[in-house]
Amino acid sequence: MKDLRRRVVNAGSRAGARLRRVEWSIRARMTMLATLVTAVLSVFAVWLVLDHHHQHETTHRIRHVYGADLEMVHRFAHRRVPPVIDVEAVAATQLVDRAGRVVSASVRVIGQPRMATFVPSRRPSATDRRLCDVPGFPGRCMIVAAMWVPALGGDLVAYSALPDPLWYGSEALLAQLLAAMAILLVIVAVGTYQLVGRTLRPVEAMTAELAEITTTDLGHRVPVPAHHDEIRYLATVVNDTLELLEAALRRERRFTAEASHDLRTPITGAILRLEEALVDPDAADWPRMAKDLLSDVERQQAIAEDILTLARLDADRTAQHEHTDLAELARIELRRRLPGRVPIRTDLQPGVVVSCDRLLIARLLANLLDNAQRHAATAVTIAVRAEDGTGVMAVFDDGAGIAPEHREIVFERFARLPESRERDPKGTGLGLAICREIAHAHRGTLTIEDPGQGTCLVLRMPLVN
Known part of the structure; x- marks a missing residue:
């Protein structure tokens, strides 16, 4: 939890520092660009003025020398x-x-x-x-x-x-033009710097708001400008990112609390039983106590394994993906399973090939089948088919089904409905959560669809082109 919060805070701090660097970079580049363009245009304008003045002065002097010659013609x-x-x-x-x-x-x-x-x-x-x-x-x-x-x-x-007149006309004219050009460049540089700063004022507000994350909480959001432009889009993206980070932190906090509770409960029970037995060792039923303690340890081990599985799903496993026929994978998993409480029927379409981590998809299928066999009345059905560019794997049981309002709750970590607690007291409440994480890791979805009676969990994954 602390590590995630530290990463989020550091991300906010880095984002704020990056925005400040971007702001100053934009200011500097725009100011330099505007000043450079103005300087080029000013040099061109000065050249035009000097050239016009030179041509005008040349024409004026030519008229004077011709006038002097005409004067001599008239005089002599x-x-x-x-x-x-x-x-x-x-x-x-x-x-x-x-x-x-x-x-x-x-x-x-x-x-x-x-x-x-x-x-x-x-x-x-x-x-x-x-x-x-x-x-x-x-x-x-x-x-x-x-x-x-x-x-x-x-x-x-x-x-x-x-x-012949000088190309720059006179020193006074050249000095005046250069002074005017220098004043213009200063005005353009200062004006551009201020104008860009005013334009980037929303970025400054965003930077200040991001900096607050390092000292307060993740509830801060950067202000979104009213005008529609790139800065508004940036603010929207930053707010969406902060929303995702805050949601991740909430999930991590809830997961930590629930995991600590589920791990603490069997440990506390085991400690109480041991303390009672030690008060009167001769009266204690040690074989029964060992059996109960073994059950508690097994539950803790199951929770720990599920937590480790969820942690591994956060890592990048794309390197382990390979082309897999879902029907063949289902057949292999069914051959490995021991006979369950109810039979498993199949409707497997061959040639449904996806890119996946075979071990993770096998784990997902095993969890779905375990869950379906616990709740089925007479049978479980597994189907594989191709549909609209996706590979579909559906596991159906004819049990009591899941109420529509609970169809998303069951995918939450440590969420267990009353019926599930009755059928599997040792369950961890992480099975379906792990299945959905596996689906998301494969750019797929895992949902509960309404089959009319019972429960139908459907995995959809992109087909290999």
Whole structure:
């Protein structure tokens, strides 16, 4: 009993700890996932902003350099060109003749070679290029626009240049975007952590309730959320498991109490008889006392064997299962039996093959036959047949039968009806309980069906495909 309770309590404690680990794991994973996705999307958004800003700034500067070239066209068309040009909208300008000589230039590039060698393909026309290491601007890339200027003394090519904008626009813009992205990531991380925590609040309540099992009793149940989702399903499964554990503990407690009572009664009787005999040894009927004591010991031995059988049924015996013909097993068991109070008739259909532990099914059949022969009026019948994918073994007696309200009670441990106590005073009340446990161990059922007169116990087991 204490061992079962300890296992149940430990199971509740482990389940609570596991739920806590699951909760923190989900929180951490969801927070990291949301933050990672937000970070990727933020990087993509920042790149789009910077790319748009770069394209906009490039287009704006191209317009400026073309504007500077047009200004020179208006200022020097068919006029003499001064050696120094003053154009504020751009970083540098040059006027180059057809021979490639710099005729005029802005202050920044006076004395420098021509900024570019490309010229518009036709006149009048203009073109632009992105050039790096332009004279006067070492280590920089520039946007340079070229346009024909019909100046006095011959056509010239006007070059205007502005620095190519940086890919990140400016340090201030990049800092603002990174700061906004960092703030967004913090908000998403904190928000996701809190949101997941609120979503998993029912799990926290379940964890707290499971922890109570370690300090109180097994009557606790975890709260079931109102909304239908996976957490509700988890809570339902946990409550069902706790119900099964509590039922198992109740059965174990009842079994222990009943077993101790049935074992204590013959021991107490034996002690009383021995004490009375020792008071007056000469008057004691020692042979009769020995006979009574032997009867008590035999009853204790029967109870102990039945209890051990029930304990063994809790172990996994699937390794001992083998394909068995129920009809053949019944014939072998009948050949081993001694003649009883009433004859046993048979109706055995061959070929009803199931997977079972032969020893346990033989024990079940022997118990059913013993029980049927004690209560039968004239005969006992055993039948084997296949029915709806199951193998059926039925044991029928034509006795007084069992009242419908008692047909489940007789399968309880140590349960004995008055008629049974009269017919078998030495019985343990564990025979049918053992039979049902054997049936359950084979994924089968053992029930009492109504034959009209008498009692019919029916074992059903899955057939081998």
